[in-house]
Amino acid sequence: MSETDKKVNVIKQEYLYRGFLSLKRIRLQHTLFEGGWSDEIDRELIDRGDCVAVLLYDPDVDAVVLIEQFRVGALGHSKTPWLLEIVAGVVESGESLEAVAYREAVEEAGCMIEELRYVCEYYSSPGALSERMTLFCGRVDSSIVGGVHGVLAEHEDINVWVVPFAEALELMTQGKLNSATPIIGLQWLALNREQLQCEWGRMTKES
Numbered sequence: 397m398s399e400t401d402k403k404v405n406v407i408k409q410e411y412l413y414r415g416f417l418s419l420k421r422i423r424l425q426h427t428l429f430e431g432g433w434s435d436e437i438d439r440e441l442i443d444r445g446d447c448v449a450v451l452l453y454d455p456d457v458d459a460v461v462l463i464e465q466f467r468v469g470a471l472g473h474s475k476t477p478w479l480l481e482i483v484a485g486v487v488e489s490g491e492s493l494e495a496v497a498y499r500e501a502v503e504e505a506g507c508m509i510e511e512l513r514y515v516c517e518y519y520s521s522p523g524a525l526s527e528r529m530t531l532f533c534g535r536v537d538s539s540i541v542g543g544v545h546g547v548l549a550e551h552e553d554i555n556v557w558v559v560p561f562a563e564a565l566e567l568m569t570q571g572k573l574n575s576a577t578p579i580i581g582l583q584w585l586a587l588n589r590e591q592l593q594c595e596w597g598r599m600t601k602e603s
Contacts (some may be wrong), residue, residue: 403427407436411443418443444527447520448496449484450512451531451581452505453561454538455596460500460564460585461505461541462578464555474574480557480567482578484529497532505556506545509534515584520576531581533588535596561589 405425412446413419420441452461462480463487470477485500487493494512501509515531538558546552561569567573585592 397427397429401427405433412440413535415522426554426565440524442525442527444486444520444525446493447484447527448487448493448500449482449529449531449577449581450497450501450509450534451482451515451578451585452507452509452534452536452538453500453585453592453596454536454558455589455593457538458561458589458593459538459558460561460582461507461536461538462557462559462564462573463504463545464557465546465553467575469478470575473579479575480573480578481575482581484577487549493530494532497534501534501536502555503547504545504552506543507536507538509536511535515581529577531577531584533581533585533592535592561585 403426407425409421409422411420419442420442422439423436424439425436425602428434444562453459454461461483463480463483466478467477467479483497483500483504485496485503487496497512498509501507511534513533515533517528517530519525520527520529542556544553544555546554563580563596564573564582565586568579573579573582
């Protein structure tokens with residue numbers, strides 16, 4: 397089936413709930429690989445929208461900035477619902493993806509991004525969630541990073557850690573860093589770290 401042959405017919409959609417997240421029911425049909433159309437299908441969709449995440453990296457000391465916060469999605473599944481993650485947030489109306497990265501770095505980690513590098517774009521869980529995540533890597537000075545941050549109005553309580561890159565990889569290997577976005581970010585950094593150190597390192601900044 398060519399891309400032009402792939403079609404979706406949305407028959408009906410309605411919001412079942414609107415809150416911190418919105419839940420939508422969609423009735424649809426889609427074309428089949430062997431030809432024709434599917435039966436009418438009802439699907440519930442958690443409407444999240446576009447989000448941005450940024451892996452904060454200090455090439456001078458080869459360390460990443462991780463944040464720790466309570467996550468209700470891990471309640472009952474993990475030993476602890478306090479997860480190690482990277483800075484992330486929702487794109488607000490009229491806001492560019494880059495602006496979200498800079499804003500969230502200040503709000504969640506209390507630091508300024510010196511330079512930003514696009515990494516990739518992906519769907520977090522497309523079977524039930526509309527969230528489309530854009531991932532960046534941001535150069536920071538980790539010597540001034542730490543403490544507790546977050547937007548009080550959003551009930552954020554975020555502890556900030558500076559972790560050597562090798563230790564962060566070990567945390568991932570041990571399953572102590574176990575959410576998708578930081579895993580994707582760290583794996584990308586493992587492949588691109590030497591290049592970033594050449595481009596972003598102290599010698600480059602002093603030249």
